[in-house]
Amino acid sequence: AHGREWWRTAVVYQIYPRSFADSDGDGVGDVRGIIGRLDYLQQLGVDVVWLSPIYSSPQDDNGYDISDYQDIDPTFGTLADVDELIAGLHARGMRLVMDLVVNHTSDEHPWFVESRAGKDSPKRDWYWWRPPRPGTVGGTPGAEPTNWHSFFSGSTWEWDEASGEYYLHLFSRKQPDLNWENPEVRHAVYDMMRWWVARGVDGFRMDVINLISKVVGEDGSLPDGAVDPALPAGVRFGDGSPHYTNGPRLEEFLAEMHREVLADGGRDGDVLLTVGEMPGVTLELARSVTDPASRELDMVFTFEHMGVDHGERGKWQLRPLHLPDLKANMAAWQEGLADAGWNSLYWNNHDQPRVVSRWGDDSAEHRVSSAKTLGTVLHMLRGTPYVYQGEELGMTNVGWAEIEDYRDIETLNYYRESVSGGASDGEVMAGIGPVSRDNARTPMQWDSAPNAGFTTGTPWLSVNPSYVEINAADAVADPDSVFHHYRRLIELRHALDVVVDGRFELLLPEHEQVFAYTRTSDGGPTSRGRTLLVVANWSSEPVAVTLPGQARALAGELVLTTHLDGAPADGEAVTLAPWESRVYLA
Numbered sequence: 001a002h003g004r005e006w007w008r009t010a011v012v013y014q015i016y017p018r019s020f021a022d023s024d025g026d027g028v029g030d031v032r033g034i035i036g037r038l039d040y041l042q043q044l045g046v047d048v049v050w051l052s053p054i055y056s057s058p059q060d061d062n063g064y065d066i067s068d069y070q071d072i073d074p075t076f077g078t079l080a081d082v083d084e085l086i087a088g089l090h091a092r093g094m095r096l097v098m099d100l101v102v103n104h105t106s107d108e109h110p111w112f113v114e115s116r117a118g119k120d121s122p123k124r125d126w127y128w129w130r131p132p133r134p135g136t137v138g139g140t141p142g143a144e145p146t147n148w149h150s151f152f153s154g155s156t157w158e159w160d161e162a163s164g165e166y167y168l169h170l171f172s173r174k175q176p177d178l179n180w181e182n183p184e185v186r187h188a189v190y191d192m193m194r195w196w197v198a199r200g201v202d203g204f205r206m207d208v209i210n211l212i213s214k215v216v217g218e219d220g221s222l223p224d225g226a227v228d229p230a231l232p233a234g235v236r237f238g239d240g241s242p243h244y245t246n247g248p249r250l251e252e253f254l255a256e257m258h259r260e261v262l263a264d265g266g267r268d269g270d271v272l273l274t275v276g277e278m279p280g281v282t283l284e285l286a287r288s289v290t291d292p293a294s295r296e297l298d299m300v301f302t303f304e305h306m307g308v309d310h311g312e313r314g315k316w317q318l319r320p321l322h323l324p325d326l327k328a329n330m331a332a333w334q335e336g337l338a339d340a341g342w343n344s345l346y347w348n349n350h351d352q353p354r355v356v357s358r359w360g361d362d363s364a365e366h367r368v369s370s371a372k373t374l375g376t377v378l379h380m381l382r383g384t385p386y387v388y389q390g391e392e393l394g395m396t397n398v399g400w401a402e403i404e405d406y407r408d409i410e411t412l413n414y415y416r417e418s419v420s421g422g423a424s425d426g427e428v429m430a431g432i433g434p435v436s437r438d439n440a441r442t443p444m445q446w447d448s449a450p451n452a453g454f455t456t457g458t459p460w461l462s463v464n465p466s467y468v469e470i471n472a473a474d475a476v477a478d479p480d481s482v483f484h485h486y487r488r489l490i491e492l493r494h495a496l497d498v499v500v501d502g503r504f505e506l507l508l509p510e511h512e513q514v515f516a517y518t519r520t521s522d523g524g525p526t527s528r529g530r531t532l533l534v535v536a537n538w539s540s541e542p543v544a545v546t547l548p549g550q551a552r553a554l555a556g557e558l559v560l561t562t563h564l565d566g567a568p569a570d571g572e573a574v575t576l577a578p579w580e581s582r583v584y585l586a
């Protein structure tokens, strides 16, 4: 599928290299490990691989802290390995999308080292340096230039004793924010991107790209945020997010990046795939950014549907899902980006818990069916689906009860901040278990050999003991597995125009167990109009349901089902087993 906007028919597979496949026994996955698994990806049928960062990095945030954008961390391999990976993917008709992390660098990046050298450094203004709050002593609590709370706990400001100023870091103190107001910064980023395009990459996933434009006053001031009463007792930071999310110059910067880097395309002038990760993006902004007429990005990752089960204290307090909330949100984005713009579709990534544990049923009885049904509901929507490594096996949360088992900086910092604020270990761990990012980061489960066949050494993060039951070798050998269901879903997208283009309509919005929708194409001069009907039992109880007006679709061809022994539909009525889902084509 070469040619214009090939990404509209594509399915993307995300690899978290550290946890995918270890070729040299050091316990950390690497590029050569990925090269050894390309046939597996080809068998699944995905079109694109998105690699989480493999660049030189102190690994404070597993590579999202980059110290050299144009080299590979020795932990993962060499540039020559990456060239071989690109060639291996292209030879199999697949493409490579790299992670672009340019809201911040590592504090060990030469740009920051130079910036930090002193107030007169030519790169001082490449980052956000500010003096202590007036009337305070720098480095003491409360002297920070603003009261903003970091994504990774604590203040967003780190004191630099030598120069008597603070620098801004929305994430860890080892991830200082770049100052995109400075055109030198932007052009350094564009140069680096062009270098990767010339090397043969096919696109970019842009880390927290909607945080690059900060709201800054004429005098250079940054405002305080409102204090969030839901924070753990003892923590008194404000919410700075309105001052750095979806900022005033975001679209200007994205359009400039498009002109400077993306407009000419990549290999053989083929268009590139761009997807911007945007926590806090609104539907309205997403429509503007992804409208092809804007010439900014192809699609964004929204976080709205990932927030429908968050409690008062946000992600650390997950609640049971209320299905109508999720359906309403998905429908709003399907409809909102129908005429202009494009959706990305995802349930999982390296920051989210495993969806089969979160919204499915990971018991032995229902794990396979629920994993398949969650996949069906997502993949038949309009947009570009993303599969996160192991999702195609129905991998589950590990949910360790002891903080010692975790490695993720967000989890560890949250634990420390909460416990020092007076919360008990039990209370904090009850929040962490179901949602920690490490649930997604346990090693890929290849087979039932020790350490799941991920490594011959000691894995950097323990494997999930479930690998004996859940692994790729068994799944590939079993035609009824989650793997083969995902393979068929991907095949359907490639085979049917209606999956790519059809108009979306949600059915039964208030139903608490059933997720049902249609996709309709009007048909052109050479093809007849078609309706695709998806009906899914999103629960562990059987359900009987009537779908008004859907008798014709229900009499159509059953192109995919989770249960080969399902009861045939009767007019508009259909009865579904627990986690049974069906796709009809009429």
Ligand code: ISL
Residues within 6 Å of the ligand: 061, 064, 065, 101, 151, 171, 207, 208, 277, 279, 315, 350, 351, 352, 410, 437
């Ligand atoms: O994990 C999260 C979702 O609850 C967020 O706090 C997350 O950090 C945010 O979505 C941004 O994520 C991206 O940038 C981070 C990096 O740690 C994440 O892995 C990355 O996906 C900083 O680069």
